[in-house]
Amino acid sequence: MTSLLVIIILVLLAIALWQLTKIFDLTQVGEEADNSQIANDSDNNTQGYLMFGFLAFIYIFTIYGLFTWGHLVLHTPASAHGGELDTLMNVSWVLIFIVQAITQVLLHYFAFKYRGKKDQKALFFSDSTKLEVLWSGIPAVVLAVLILFGLYAWTNIMFIDDNDDTIVVEVYAQQFKWTARYSGADNVLGKANVRLIEGINTLGVDLSDPNAQDDIVVSELHIPKGKKIHFKFRSQDVLHSAYFPYFRAQMNCVPGMVTEFAFEPIYTTEEYRQLPYMVEKVATINAIRAKKSAELVAKGEAALDSYTFDYLLLCNKICGASHYNMQMKVVVDTPEEYKKWLSEKATLVQEVKAANAPKPVEGGLEKDSTKAQDTAAVVKMAMK
Amino acid sequence: MSAEGHEQGHEHEHHHKDTFITKYIFSIDHKMIAKQYLITGIVMGIVGVMMSMLFRMQLAWPEQSFKIFNILLGDKWAPNGVMANDIYLALVTIHGTIMVFFVLTAGLSGTFSNLLIPLQIGARDMASGFLNMISYWLFFLSSVLMLCSLFVESGPANAGWTIYPPLSALPQAISGSGAGMTLWLVSMAIFIAASLMGSLNYIVTVINLRTKGMTMTRLPLTIWAFFVTAIIGVVSFPVLLSAALLLIFDRSFGTSFFLSDIYIAGEVLHYQGGSPVLFEHLFWFLGHPEVYIVILPALGITSEIIATNSRKPIFGYRAMIMSILAIAFLSTIVWGHHMFISGMNPFLGSVFTFTTLLIAIPSAVKAFNYITTLWKGNLQLNPAMLFSIGLVSTFITGGLTGIILGDSTLDINVHDTYFVVAHFHLVMGISALYGMFAGIYHWFPKMFGRMLNKNLGYVHFWVTAVCAYGVFFPMHFIGLAGLPRRYYTNTNFPLFDDLQNVNVLITTFALIGGVFQLVFLYNFFSSIFYGKKAVQNPWRSNTLEWTAPMEHIHGNWPGEIPEVHRWPYDYSNPGHDEDFVPQNVPMKEGEEILHH
Numbered sequence: 001m002t003s004l005l006v007i008i009i010l011v012l013l014a015i016a017l018w019q020l021t022k023i024f025d026l027t028q029v030g031e032e033a034d035n036s037q038i039a040n041d042s043d044n045n046t047q048g049y050l051m052f053g054f055l056a057f058i059y060i061f062t063i064y065g066l067f068t069w070g071h072l073v074l075h076t077p078a079s080a081h082g083g084e085l086d087t088l089m090n091v092s093w094v095l096i097f098i099v100q101a102i103t104q105v106l107l108h109y110f111a112f113k114y115r116g117k118k119d120q121k122a123l124f125f126s127d128s129t130k131l132e133v134l135w136s137g138i139p140a141v142v143l144a145v146l147i148l149f150g151l152y153a154w155t156n157i158m159f160i161d162d163n164d165d166t167i168v169v170e171v172y173a174q175q176f177k178w179t180a181r182y183s184g185a186d187n188v189l190g191k192a193n194v195r196l197i198e199g200i201n202t203l204g205v206d207l208s209d210p211n212a213q214d215d216i217v218v219s220e221l222h223i224p225k226g227k228k229i230h231f232k233f234r235s236q237d238v239l240h241s242a243y244f245p246y247f248r249a250q251m252n253c254v255p256g257m258v259t260e261f262a263f264e265p266i267y268t269t270e271e272y273r274q275l276p277y278m279v280e281k282v283a284t285i286n287a288i289r290a291k292k293s294a295e296l297v298a299k300g301e302a303a304l305d306s307y308t309f310d311y312l313l314l315c316n317k318i319c320g321a322s323h324y325n326m327q328m329k330v331v332v333d334t335p336e337e338y339k340k341w342l343s344e345k346a347t348l349v350q351e352v353k354a355a356n357a358p359k360p361v362e363g364g365l366e367k368d369s370t371k372a373q374d375t376a377a378v379v380k381m382a383m384k
Numbered sequence: 385m386s387a388e389g390h391e392q393g394h395e396h397e398h399h400h401k402d403t404f405i406t407k408y409i410f411s412i413d414h415k416m417i418a419k420q421y422l423i424t425g426i427v428m429g430i431v432g433v434m435m436s437m438l439f440r441m442q443l444a445w446p447e448q449s450f451k452i453f454n455i456l457l458g459d460k461w462a463p464n465g466v467m468a469n470d471i472y473l474a475l476v477t478i479h480g481t482i483m484v485f486f487v488l489t490a491g492l493s494g495t496f497s498n499l500l501i502p503l504q505i506g507a508r509d510m511a512s513g514f515l516n517m518i519s520y521w522l523f524f525l526s527s528v529l530m531l532c533s534l535f536v537e538s539g540p541a542n543a544g545w546t547i548y549p550p551l552s553a554l555p556q557a558i559s560g561s562g563a564g565m566t567l568w569l570v571s572m573a574i575f576i577a578a579s580l581m582g583s584l585n586y587i588v589t590v591i592n593l594r595t596k597g598m599t600m601t602r603l604p605l606t607i608w609a610f611f612v613t614a615i616i617g618v619v620s621f622p623v624l625l626s627a628a629l630l631l632i633f634d635r636s637f638g639t640s641f642f643l644s645d646i647y648i649a650g651e652v653l654h655y656q657g658g659s660p661v662l663f664e665h666l667f668w669f670l671g672h673p674e675v676y677i678v679i680l681p682a683l684g685i686t687s688e689i690i691a692t693n694s695r696k697p698i699f700g701y702r703a704m705i706m707s708i709l710a711i712a713f714l715s716t717i718v719w720g721h722h723m724f725i726s727g728m729n730p731f732l733g734s735v736f737t738f739t740t741l742l743i744a745i746p747s748a749v750k751a752f753n754y755i756t757t758l759w760k761g762n763l764q765l766n767p768a769m770l771f772s773i774g775l776v777s778t779f780i781t782g783g784l785t786g787i788i789l790g791d792s793t794l795d796i797n798v799h800d801t802y803f804v805v806a807h808f809h810l811v812m813g814i815s816a817l818y819g820m821f822a823g824i825y826h827w828f829p830k831m832f833g834r835m836l837n838k839n840l841g842y843v844h845f846w847v848t849a850v851c852a853y854g855v856f857f858p859m860h861f862i863g864l865a866g867l868p869r870r871y872y873t874n875t876n877f878p879l880f881d882d883l884q885n886v887n888v889l890i891t892t893f894a895l896i897g898g899v900f901q902l903v904f905l906y907n908f909f910s911s912i913f914y915g916k917k918a919v920q921n922p923w924r925s926n927t928l929e930w931t932a933p934m935e936h937i938h939g940n941w942p943g944e945i946p947e948v949h950r951w952p953y954d955y956s957n958p959g960h961d962e963d964f965v966p967q968n969v970p971m972k973e974g975e976e977i978l979h980h
Contacts, residue, residue: 003458004535033917035919036835036916037915037922038764038838038922038923039769043765043766044763044765047842048763051765057850061853061854061857062857065857065861069886070861072862072886073864074797074866085794085796092787095787096788099780099784100784103752104777104781107754110759111763111765111773114694114759116763116764120762121762121963122956123696123760124696124697124978125699125756125760126701126979126980127702127980128700131752136745136748136749139744143745143787146741147738147741150741151738153793154792155730157793157796158792175557194647197652236645237646237647237648238557239548239551241800243866250797251725252726252727254659254727255644255646256644256645256646256657256659281882285882288881288884289878289881307879314866314877315868316868318543318544319557320558321469321470321559321872323473323870323872324871324876327876327877
C-alpha cells in the first residue's frame, strides 16, 4: 500500500512538472535558435569512423563468440532423424553467415565512406527495377530451396506411420513431474481420463479396459537403442512441453488431448557418455562444480555432487512456479537391457491390486480386486 | 479534403482560450496527444526495462541476496533479498506485456502516428479529435490498471505474456492467475479498445484528410507505414479481445472454451470439451501481426530519417510501399509458426512454414533498399540517423535467425529456448526501440521546439548499440545449447553449468545498457526546458510538418494548408540548387519528374 501511495505521489509530481511547461512556454520568447545540435562535418567524421569501428566490433564479437561459446551448442544428435535436422540447420547457418557478413559490411562501410562533407553532393538515385528484381529474386530462389528441404524433413519426422514397428510409450505431464506408461505386450495403451485418477492410479488409466491390463507405469524413462519409439503425450493440468534436446524432439502436452512424436535413439546412454565432445563437456562442468564446491565448503555448506551425463526430458512450456525443476531422466539401453528392465516392472493392475490388499487379512486379495473393478465401473458411469 | 472546411474549423478554435485542463490534459489536439502517448510510453518503458534488469540479475546470480530486490519487491517477494520464483515469472510476464503493448505499440505508434499523420499529410487535426482523446485516456487507464496489478496480494499475472490457459485460467495452477490475471485481462481489453479507436482514426484521416496534391504515391513512407499498421491493428486486435473475453468467461463464469479434462490440486474440475490450442490460435492471430504493428512504424520512421540524412531519395519508393503491403498481408497468415509443436496437425505446420519464409522476401527488399539509399549519399550522422542505421543492422541480424525459427523442422529443437528470446528481441524489440529513439531524436524539435543535445545522443546510441549486441548475441548460443526460457534458475541442471558465465556476461551488458538509458532520460527531460531552441526545419527536410510554425497552434498552419506539388524525397535533385526541395514547392517550369 505504501508503495502505491508513493507511486500516486510520483504521478502527481509528474503532473506538477507538466504544469511547469506552461511557465517555460512563456520564457522561451527572445531566445536565439541555432544549429549547434545538428551534426556538422566534424561530427560526421567522428561518427563515420565509429560506424566503421562498430563493424569491427560485430565481426570480432562474432568470431570471439564462435570460439568461446561454439562448443556449448548441442551437437551429435542422439536420434535417427536428428542428422537430417542438423544438416538443414547447418545449411541455414552457412546462408545466414554469408548474408550477415555481406549486409553488415555494406551498411556500416557505406555509413563510413559516405559520411557527410560540406561540398559533397549526394547522387540522385531513386530506383532501379533491375536491382529490385535482383534482390527479391535471389532470396526467393534460396528460400524455395530451404522451404522444400524443410518441408521434406518435416514430413519425414512428423508423420508417424501406424504400420511401423514401434514401441508405444505414454509420457504424462503434471505440475511438476513426468511419468511414463508403457503399453506392454499388446503395444496398445489402455484408455485413460483424469476423471479416473484414484490412489496410486495417478494417470487415470481405465483399469477395466482390456488394453490397460499389461500397462506399466514408471518414473524413469527407459528406451531401447535402434527401435522407433512412438510417444503419446498427455497432461493432467496445464500446458507442458516435452523437450528432449539431445534427440532433437519436442512436443507440447495439452490437457484434453493426446499429442504425438516418434524418434529412434541411436546411441545408448553409455555410448553417448563416451563421445569425445561429451567427455570434454562433462570435464568442464565438473571443473566448474569443483570450484563452486570449494566455495561452498569454505562457507560450511555441502559440496555439489560430481556430474555424469544423462539424457533428460525437460519441461519447456511455462507450467507454474516450479517449472524450472520439472525433469525426468531418460535412459537409452541396449535392447537386451531394456527387455530385462521392463520385465522386472509390475503392471499397473498388479500394483493397484497390491495397494488395495489389506495386509493382515488373508484372502482379501480377491475381494478387493472386485472392489477396484466396481469403483472403476462407477466412475465410468459417472462420466457418462 | 477541402481546405475551406478546415479553415472554418480552425477559426472556430480561436473563439475560446485553452485552459490548463483542455490544453494539457483533456486535449483534443493531436500534437498534445502525441506527447501524452510519448510520456506515458516512456514511464512504462522505465518500468519494463527495470524489470528486465532485476530478472537478469537473478539469472546471472541465481538465488543470491540483493538489497535492491528487497527494496523494490518487498519482504513478501524477496525475503532476505532473494527473489522468489513466483515474482521472477511475474517480472518476465509483465516485462513482456509492457514492452510489447504499452511501449512499442502505444508509445511508438501512438506517439508518431498522432504527431505525424495530420502534419505530414497536411491536415488540421485527426478526423476525430474527440475519439483521439478518448483513445489516449483509455490507454492511460489501461496503463494504470496494469501497474495496479503489480500490487495485488496474490501477485501480478505470471503465466508468461502469452497467458496460455489453463495456467492463466486457474488460480490453483499459479499464484498470479488470481486477481493479478483479472486485472491483466481487464487492462488489455481496455488497451485494445484504445488501440482500435486510434487505428480507426488514423485510417480515416489518411484516406480523407490529405491536402490538395497529396496523392497516395506522394505520401511519405512514415504515413504509409502508420496507415498499414493501423489496418493490421483493426484486423487482428479484435481477435485478441475475443480471446481475452472468452478467457474471462472461462475464469469467472465456468465456461469451457479453452479448458478440458483437468485434474489439479487433488480434484477433477468440471471443464470439458474446450482446447488450449484454440486459445493459441486466437492469441497468435493477433500475436504475430503484433510484431509488424511494432516494427512497421519503426521502419517507416527509419525510411524518412535515412532519406533525409542521406540527402538522397529513399531508394525504391514504390518497392518500399509494395513490401509494406506484402508484409502486412503475409503477417495475417503466418501465426501458426508459433505453434509448430503445439499439437496441431503437422500439415498445418508445412503451410505456415511456407508462408512464414516468404516474409523474408519483402524484408530483404527493405534491407537492401536502405543500404542502397546510403550508397553515394552525403550522410548527416545525427543521433536519429545512427539509430536508424542501428535499426537496419539489428533488423538484419535478428531477421536472419527467423529463417531457422520459421522452419518447422528446425523449430522443433529451438522452440521456447533462449534462441527465440535472442531472435525476437533483436528483430522486433531492439529494432523497434531504435525506431522509437530515432523518431524522438528527429521530431523532438517539432514536439517541443527545442533540440536534444547531440553529444548525449551519441553516447546514448553507442553504449546502447554495443550493449544490445552484448546481451542478445551470446544469448543465441545458450539457446542452441538447449536452455529453456522462463526458468527461474538453471542450477537444478548440472548440464547447464557451463552456460552460467555466459549468463553473467549477458547480465553485465544488460545492466550497463539499462543504466545508460538514464543519459537519454536526462537529455529528454532537461531539453524540454533547457534545450537549444530549434530552427523551423533543422534537418532540412522535405515533408510538410516542417512548414508548420514552431509554436503549436490548433489547426497546425496559421493560414491556408500548404498544397503539395511533388513527392517527399526530392533530395539532391540535380535540377535544384539546394539539396532539398520541400513538397510544397511548385514544380519549376519544364521540370521533369526524375523518379518512378
